[in-house]
Amino acid sequence: MTDRAASTTSVATDSNRLAYTGGAVPAAVQARIARRWGWWLYAQYRLTSMRAYLQTIVIRSIGLPLLYLASMGLGLGALVDAGAGGVDGVSYLVFVAPGLLVSSIVMEASGEFTYPVMSGFKWQKHFFAASASPLRPGQISVGEVVAVGLRFMAESVVFWLALVLFGAVPSGMSWLVIPIATLAALAFGAPLLAFSATQTDEGAQFAFIQRFVVMPMFLFAGTFFPLAAMPWYLQWVGWISPMWHGTQLARIVCFGMPNPAWLTVLHVVVLLVAAVVGTWAAARIFTRRLTR
């Protein structure tokens, strides 16, 4: 009862009005800003929410390259270089470094575009919270892609710097792996976002993706050895995998791996199409689900 008594007094003495203070920009202006910048307004929220697990992101993005470079590059590399004299005319460290960068970033997508999406629709329901604001559902899904893409980009920068420190990227163009890895991760991530948005119940589907999509992609998509070294009947795994297309592009910019021009263009087109179609599909599914 004291709580209620106290609140009544505060009402009597409080002259602040809550409904309209006139301090907010007019509703029509809010709506105009949201129509134009809604995707970015949502992306800002998503980036803020990543602060909750910022530590994990930072530790992963610094720890992963160091672990991979030490074990694969230096450990395994010593063996390969001694036995085969490197791969594609460069030391194993130089060969494997771009693949490690691209595949690590692509694999991050399987974290950001699965459980957090289920949470947005089902557990915490923050997609529904956002859709009650002037934002439109499509802007929410695009904002997801943009925010997570920025995260990938930041991690790529850290990884790339580690590669530079290890002397693993001889070419002056090697910084281009940053947009390449980000694009490759979104080429896998955006379709995954669309898939996750269709899921209404938590089952084994995300664990399945981790084990039977991400792991095979990592092992068989030319990260550790050229795709051509595999039997022909397994090479299709690389061709349908954004990881392989991204890795090939990364090798071109990191050590000048020879590649026919048409194939280079194809790599870029595949990644762009997958990212754009995935984002478009996700926007449609978000719209359907948030206006049901």
Added chain:
Amino acid sequence: MSVIQARSLVKSYGDLNAVDGIDFDVAAGESFGLLGPNGAGKSTTMRMIGGTSLRTSGTLSVLGMDPETNGPDVRANLGVIPQQDNLDTELRVRDNLITYGRYFGLPRSYLQRRADDLLEFAQLTDKAGEKVDNLSGGMKRRLTIARGLINEPRILLLDEPTTGLDPQARHILWDRLFRLKEEGVTLVVTTHFMDEAEQLCDRLVVMDHGRIVAEGSPLQLIRQYSTREVLEVRFGSERNAVVVEQLADVAERLEVLPDRILLYTDDGEAALERVTSRGLQPLTSLVRRASLEDVFLTLTGRSLID
């Protein structure tokens, strides 16, 4: 002037008409209630008002705009408090308000001040730096309401505002909502609690199976569909059915529930005397004023909460 106008509003999911052709108007500054049991179509109606559920047919106008074609404009004028809190549990209390306010394109300088005012209103000032997970149910609800006010909305949509709260938390919340009503905010409230509807609503519609079965102020509805008083008697679950025939002419109307018999009459004490004068001794008896619960029972033959 009405701020919300619905005509022949229908929402179907497959064969089911969740909202089955309803008409209503909400006037500016009014506190309007949608009362009905779970599944009556109240929440669906609320979501159609915000354009977050697309209607199957009919027309809907909010502040003169169609929420489906002018969604951002309509929602910039709304504060939406959903049935289930959807706060960001990983952000701190104050940050929940500020990040949400950004969806409206509101500048941070404004949001800092506004967040402080709203925390005071929600009696959460000393919790500003807490994680949402550490708040009680009532506090989370008040924070959700504060968040709904971040954009200075003209219409506040409250979907089951106090469901799941203990009595004290409910009273604190009602007190806060009264304050908003005093300031002229239009409130649209769904509830399946009679006392809540009587406390908060100037006018309400009673919904059942997607249709409106009655409309009016709480007092009008009680006058129209019920007597002034109700006598509740219990004879024990076995005997209720046996004695009911003997009670037929004691009151204007009888309602037999599994555990008790309701006798509708303008004078409950007199009715009780008539019952006992026939040699019937109820195990318990209670005379009370008629409520919206009785209105609902009369209209649908069912009680609101199963």
